[in-house]
Amino acid sequence: MCSKAVILAPVFNRILARFPQQLNFCFAYGSAVKKQLTNDSKDNMIDLIFCVDNSQKWHELNMKQNPSHYSSLKYLGHNFVSKFQENFGAKIYFNTLVPLEGVIVKYGVISTKDSITDLLEWSDLYLAGRLHKPVEILKPTSNSEMQTAVQLNLQSAVHSALLILPESFTEYEFYYTLSNLSYSGDFRMIFGEKKNKVENIVKPQLNSFRQLYTPFLISLSDYVDFPGLKEGNDENSDSLSIVCSQDINPLARLHHLNQLPRWPQKALTRLWNRGSLRQDTEDVLRAIAYDPDCNEIVVKCLNSIVWKSSVSQSVKGIATAGLLKSVQYSSRKVTKMLG
Structure with missing residues (x-):
């Protein structure tokens, strides 16, 4: 930037x-x-x-x-x-x-x-x-x-998406997972937003996503293989079928976990220790890297951060918008969702 x-x-x-x-x-x-x-x-x-x-x-x-x-x-x-x-x-x-x-x-x-x-x-x-x-x-x-x-925010998003995705995935699935990081835990996705909101965002903008994330993917070539980037592919439709692959060995997962931002790491530590500090973050991340449910654990912790901020910000929005505008804004959202 x-x-x-x-x-x-x-x-x-x-x-x-x-x-x-x-x-x-x-x-x-x-x-x-x-x-x-x-x-x-x-x-x-x-x-x-x-x-x-x-x-x-x-x-x-x-x-x-x-x-x-x-x-x-x-x-x-x-x-x-x-x-x-x-x-x-x-x-x-x-x-x-x-x-x-x-x-x-x-x-x-x-x-x-x-x-x-x-x-x-x-x-x-x-x-x-x-x-x-x-x-x-x-x-x-x-x-x-x-x-x-x-730039570091984008890099963190790449590490998070790779932790969530399986060994093989399409380029489209990668960008979908990136975009969904801040939506999957948002309570407004339950009611107030279209269920296919993320798909609507990603599919028309595949080239823009590629331009945004290519530098980070190139730097992670030891961990993930994106054939489309090597071929200089520039067609949106191809991203739906290009198969990418990543190393999902525990050491690779540990690398991604170590690159996560501070709050997701804190959430992972709390979840693993069930609310009591029995293991420090370094030990917890290593243990999670070897856990077969590593991806589900990461999703759960990211969702907890998004849920909390989306609820508190929405409540705050009632005061900042005022009651009348809040009703009007919510009505627009519902109409758009049902339309």
Whole structure:
């Protein structure tokens, strides 16, 4: 992730011009931004994430510039909003159903420090999960720590997906597993999201996924074989049938386990010790590497992180959106799910 110039669509330029410009990093994601299989609705909401160095200052400026974006929490002041953002849920503050420049926008604000923590440690797997998929970078970061965190987040996703997958799998299954890391434990997938959401994301963007992850897969050539990368294959349809293989010996699994972020490793240790600290993380990871159910154990621990953050962030969203917008937003989600 570098700080090279980005050519933006006119609508993104106009949208960003409506906000305070103190942004460290900004990207757009979701069905209105990236092609999806069932993306035929013209009124899909544009999802944005703003990473800011100073949340208090940014909200202060934004409340003066865009007071209508906020729920009644704005009356408690920008300091309260900033603390509410940073101390609850996944440490992100969303304003939703905002009409801007002829489109509907939902934007989340998160501090740079909390962004880096989630990307490196997967404390919430919230921002990190969104950046496992191709996104539209609207403002690249010039912060070297943030740049490194974005890359390490992708690397962690590769190690996690390989731990979950069997010895043989298709390239499509690999990208599906990557994308599903932050969805499989999300309680909203039970009711509120289409059951084939991940498939809708992955299939139309196979080339984008390949471009995003090829450097990491090449560096792991001792552990996994991706024939499509060697052949320079560039056709989406082929990724559905290209068979890849990986080393699933305990030492290979231990390598991947050792590369997992801090919070998944903590979750694995807690699960293995059944809540009591009897073995340290190093011993636990070695034991799990030799366990035939290693993949299921990893899935369970990742799901526990996602479940907790998705529930707390959704509850937080009721306050940040306000009751009326919360009902409207939920109705849009249900309509989309059933449509």
